[in-house]
Amino acid sequence: MINETRPRKQSEAVSNMPPAVYLQNITKTFGAVVANDSVDLTVPTGTIHGIIGENGAGKSTVVSILYGFYTADSGSIEINGEPATITNSADAIERGIGMVHQHFMLVPNFTVLENVMLGSEDGFFLRKGKAATRKELQRLSDEYGLDVDPDAVVETLPVGIQQRVEILKALRRGARILILDEPTGVLTPDETDRFFDILRGLRAQGVTVLLITHKLREIMEVTDGVSVMRRGKMVAHKQTSETTREELAELMVGRRVELTTPRIHVDTGPIALEARNLTWHGARGVARLRNVSLILRAGEILGLAGVSGNGQSELLDVLSGIAPVQEGQIIIGNRIINNNTPTDPAELRGLGVAHVPEDRHKRGLVLPFEARENAVLGYHTGPNTGEGRFLSPRALQGHCETLMERFDIRPTNPKLAAAGFSGGNQQKLVMAREIEPEPSIMLIGQPTRGVDIGGISFIHAEIMARKAAGCAILLVSVELDEIMALSDRIAVMNAGEIVGETTRDNADYRQIGLMMAGVSGTGDAGISGMGDTA
Amino acid sequence: MTRLPAWIEYLLIPLMNLTLAFAVAAVVVMLIGENPIDALTVMINGAFVYEGALGYTLYYTTSLIFTGLAVSVAFHASLFNIGAEGQAYLGGLGALLVALMLQDWLPMILMIPLCIIGAAAFGALWALIPGWLQAYRGSHIVITTIMFNFIGAGIMVGLLSGSLMRPGQSNPESLLFEDNARMPQLHNLLGEFGIELGRSPLNLSIVFAALACFGVWLLIWRTRWGYALRTMGASEPAAHYAGVPVPRMIVTAMCISGALAGMMAINTVMGDQGKVTLGFPAGFGFTGIAVALMGRSHPVGIILAALLFGALLQGGSELDFEFQTITREMVLLIQGLIILFSGALSLMFVPWMERRFARKEIA
Numbered sequence: 047m048i049n050e051t052r053p054r055k056q057s058e059a060v061s062n063m064p065p066a067v068y069l070q071n072i073t074k075t076f077g078a079v080v081a082n083d084s085v086d087l088t089v090p091t092g093t094i095h096g097i098i099g100e101n102g103a104g105k106s107t108v109v110s111i112l113y114g115f116y117t118a119d120s121g122s123i124e125i126n127g128e129p130a131t132i133t134n135s136a137d138a139i140e141r142g143i144g145m146v147h148q149h150f151m152l153v154p155n156f157t158v159l160e161n162v163m164l165g166s167e168d169g170f171f172l173r174k175g176k177a178a179t180r181k182e183l184q185r186l187s188d189e190y191g192l193d194v195d196p197d198a199v200v201e202t203l204p205v206g207i208q209q210r211v212e213i214l215k216a217l218r219r220g221a222r223i224l225i226l227d228e229p230t231g232v233l234t235p236d237e238t239d240r241f242f243d244i245l246r247g248l249r250a251q252g253v254t255v256l257l258i259t260h261k262l263r264e265i266m267e268v269t270d271g272v273s274v275m276r277r278g279k280m281v282a283h284k285q286t287s288e289t290t291r292e293e294l295a296e297l298m299v300g301r302r303v304e305l306t307t308p309r310i311h312v313d314t315g316p317i318a319l320e321a322r323n324l325t326w327h328g329a330r331g332v333a334r335l336r337n338v339s340l341i342l343r344a345g346e347i348l349g350l351a352g353v354s355g356n357g358q359s360e361l362l363d364v365l366s367g368i369a370p371v372q373e374g375q376i377i378i379g380n381r382i383i384n385n386n387t388p389t390d391p392a393e394l395r396g397l398g399v400a401h402v403p404e405d406r407h408k409r410g411l412v413l414p415f416e417a418r419e420n421a422v423l424g425y426h427t428g429p430n431t432g433e434g435r436f437l438s439p440r441a442l443q444g445h446c447e448t449l450m451e452r453f454d455i456r457p458t459n460p461k462l463a464a465a466g467f468s469g470g471n472q473q474k475l476v477m478a479r480e481i482e483p484e485p486s487i488m489l490i491g492q493p494t495r496g497v498d499i500g501g502i503s504f505i506h507a508e509i510m511a512r513k514a515a516g517c518a519i520l521l522v523s524v525e526l527d528e529i530m531a532l533s534d535r536i537a538v539m540n541a542g543e544i545v546g547e548t549t550r551d552n553a554d555y556r557q558i559g560l561m562m563a564g565v566s567g568t569g570d571a572g573i574s575g576m577g578d579t580a
Numbered sequence: 581m582t583r584l585p586a587w588i589e590y591l592l593i594p595l596m597n598l599t600l601a602f603a604v605a606a607v608v609v610m611l612i613g614e615n616p617i618d619a620l621t622v623m624i625n626g627a628f629v630y631e632g633a634l635g636y637t638l639y640y641t642t643s644l645i646f647t648g649l650a651v652s653v654a655f656h657a658s659l660f661n662i663g664a665e666g667q668a669y670l671g672g673l674g675a676l677l678v679a680l681m682l683q684d685w686l687p688m689i690l691m692i693p694l695c696i697i698g699a700a701a702f703g704a705l706w707a708l709i710p711g712w713l714q715a716y717r718g719s720h721i722v723i724t725t726i727m728f729n730f731i732g733a734g735i736m737v738g739l740l741s742g743s744l745m746r747p748g749q750s751n752p753e754s755l756l757f758e759d760n761a762r763m764p765q766l767h768n769l770l771g772e773f774g775i776e777l778g779r780s781p782l783n784l785s786i787v788f789a790a791l792a793c794f795g796v797w798l799l800i801w802r803t804r805w806g807y808a809l810r811t812m813g814a815s816e817p818a819a820h821y822a823g824v825p826v827p828r829m830i831v832t833a834m835c836i837s838g839a840l841a842g843m844m845a846i847n848t849v850m851g852d853q854g855k856v857t858l859g860f861p862a863g864f865g866f867t868g869i870a871v872a873l874m875g876r877s878h879p880v881g882i883i884l885a886a887l888l889f890g891a892l893l894q895g896g897s898e899l900d901f902e903f904q905t906i907t908r909e910m911v912l913l914i915q916g917l918i919i920l921f922s923g924a925l926s927l928m929f930v931p932w933m934e935r936r937f938a939r940k941e942i943a
Contacts, residue, residue, distance in 0.1 A: 077934060077935065366821075367823070368820050368821060390823050390825070391820070391821060391822065391823035392822075392823030393823075394823075395823065401821070403821055405817075408815065408817045408818070409815075409817045409818050409820075409821040410818070410821070411818065412810075412811055412814045412815045412818045413814075413815070414814055415810070415811075415814065419807065422807075423811065423818065423821075423822050424821065424822035424823055426804050426807045426808060426811075426822065427804055431804065431807075432804075435803050435804055435805065436802055436803055436804070437801075437802055437803055437804050437806070437807050438802075439802075
């Protein structure tokens with residue numbers, strides 16, 4: 047059992063200054079769903095405080111109440127020791143609260159200056175407002191070390207810099223309490239490091255930072271204190287220096303979880319799939335893949351690392367038959383697929399290629415369909431669904447029940463619409479469907495995106511088990527930790543090219559991080575990936 | 581994710597929408613100085629009670645079932661087929677051509693199925709072209725089907741006042757269907773078994789309509805093809821992922837939709853008039869859209885919605901007959917209100933219901 051520290055104790059540890067944020071007994075319900083249940087939170091001034099919890103634990107609701115998007119049903123808010131009523135974001139801004147959203151709210155074709163000025167134009171003509179904003183930007187840049195060219199057009203800037211603009215926007219409006227909602231989702235490891243430096247700089251200037259995340263690594267690296275949420279409740283407040291990743295994971299999930307999947311070593315078999323010089327142009331002729339070649343061997347996991355939007359999605363589309371091969375070829379056994387011999391997902395499934403798509407909501411599942419209908423998506427012409435041209439509800443039911451039992455999908459209700467399952471269980475359903483036919487090749491995209499910690503270890507173990515059974519696996523993930531945990535070989539993608547490949551044993555976290563960013567670390571990698579990562 | 585219990589979603593809410601529509605209509609009736617209760621009584625009598633009234637109601641219902649099913653099949657593929665009107669019109673031509681070619685030689689037992697096939701084939705053809713344009717050329721189905729209504733109407737005017745016009749009279753009407761190519765009317769058919777039924781144009785087509793309902797249900801919910809169709813309609817990316825040949829599915833779905841619309845012609849042309857007249861679909865193709873919407877694109881819902889609209893049509897003409905002040909336009913107004921409340925405003929009560937009845941459905 048974990049000893050849970052009471053919220054009161056937490057504030058005693060710090061100085062006698064009133065806390066920057068003090069929430070007491072905040073409760074918020076949506077219909078029958080209790081999003082926040084008597085939540086307490088104390089954030090001492092001038093600290094970096096983390097809120098961690100799984101998807102749906104209520105983290106976003108707490109900060110939305112603090113920023114005035116929602117009004118709490120009950121409970122009280124104190125900002126810097128003074129009771130505060132925050133009913134909209136204008137109230138929040140007035141009290142010095144700023145927020146940087148997970149998906150940036152920047153006008154892409156405006157300059158940095160114009161974006162920062164937005165909402166404080168100061169009069170009908172822009173000249174005066176522009177001059178004032180320019181001066182202000184200069185001051186902020188000097189004070190906090192946030193260096194940005196005010197005249198650069200936002201869409202030409204790397205994501206890391208765009209995020210800096212978001213922070214500048216908040217500071218420009220006088221924010222002394224900065225809320226950051228999952229800020230690192232779109233950043234490379236290197237950009238993340240620099241981002242944390244910025245946060246430390248802000249803290250040194252007395253800014254209070256509230257960091258919402260589900261990544262344990264970030265909490266341990268940058269925060270002073272951390273609050274853990276589970277199912278709408280605050281389950282613990284901890285000093286970061288006094289806790290461990292394992293303890294936090296246990297608090298988040300409510301039971302002990304394995305954070306690492308034991309790696310299984312098997313002898314690699316023959317080549318199962320080979321891609322040669324794939325080049326692919328998207329709409330308007332933009333090259334999204336350039337000369338990509340890779341080999342998948344039986345009993346081996348090839349991890350494809352890269353910031354989202356660097357061609358991984360297009361590569362998965364081409365390999366799975368969703369997008370046509372334009373240049374180059376794919377070889378699976380005797381079948382050679384090129385521009386003249388096109389394929390489609392149905393044929394590839396027949397060749398033993400299973401595909402776990404990156405976006406389960408858009409592709410992997412039909413959300414309004416029942417689970418049992420989703421359990422045969424792509425395999426609906428196969429033997430598990432009925433006789434002849436007909437689809438038998440009984441066959442679907444039985445098939446789905448088998449999958450649900452084997453993969454521990456809850457609730458075990460095959461008639462429930464896919465939309466009614468949690469993210470982790472939806473993903474398990476997709477994994478179950480793709481694993482069950484025992485494919486010889488698996489293409490797996492973002493297997494644990496939006497999946498809770500307990501689900502992650504389960505899915506990782508399943509992937510590892512497939513490998514042990516001799517399946518050739520391509521694993522695409524923007525989570526470098528995931529790539530490192532599962533892969534035998536690691537390839538790095540940047541701007542549509544594979545820029546490097548290494549074995550897991552020789553892999554260096556920092557080196558891969560730099561390659562993901564385009565080697566120099568300042569390249570234009572990832573611009574197009576903006577907003578792709580949930 | 582919250583969901584309402586089925587009885588609320590499929591029974592209570594439609595009933596509330598309907599009641600509201602009638603309530604607003606009642607206010608209008610009062611404003612023109614009539615008693616809404618009297619009006620409602622006349623309508624109900626006119627639709628169900630008077631001799632032959634039920635037959636007329638069911639006759640209209642039959643047409644609406646065909647066009648409603650047509651629109652619904654396209655809806656399941658997320659296609660908005662506004663062209664049921666034109667497809668039905670051309671369906672009449674198909675039935676007529678088959679009849680003119682073969683009715684001198686073949687017996688009824690063959691003529692009726694062949695004419696139905698002719699109607700379905702021409703309806704399908706008239707939907708195939710917009711379907712193909714949508715699937716392979718990206719021309720929006722709404723635009724093309726509307727245009728095809730006009731093109732179809734033009735062709736029919738040309739034929740009915742030209743080469744297919746019946747000689748010896750001056751109306752734009754076709755040559756006649758012989759008795760062996762006519763759909764037997766039920767009051768005749770049942771009369772032979774000693775069952776008395778008021779005279780009405782109700783004919784054997786209603787049986788085919790019922791079969792079509794079952795067929796559509798089977799096709800959409802119980803076949804692999806229907807599964808692929810629904811997948812495409814619910815999520816095109818998922819359909820691509822699943823390997824569904826999307827363009828081909830669009831064309832096939834439109835053909836089935838057009839065939840069902842075309843079959844509406846068998847009810848009017850073969851079952852009642854015995855000839856193709858100018859503009860015989862008379863807006864039933866468009867009302868089919870409302871029927872499909874209100875029936876939630878499910879055969880059972882479509883039957884109920886078609887019955888409602890059929891009763892309105894029949895009861896409404898009685899209303900027009902009995903009251904000096906209430907005209908046919910009044911009936912259109914009630915129809916419009918029903919479409920407004922159960923189509924456009926159908927979700928009006930949902931948030932309110934959810935607050936009371938929502939069940940939590942979360943893992």
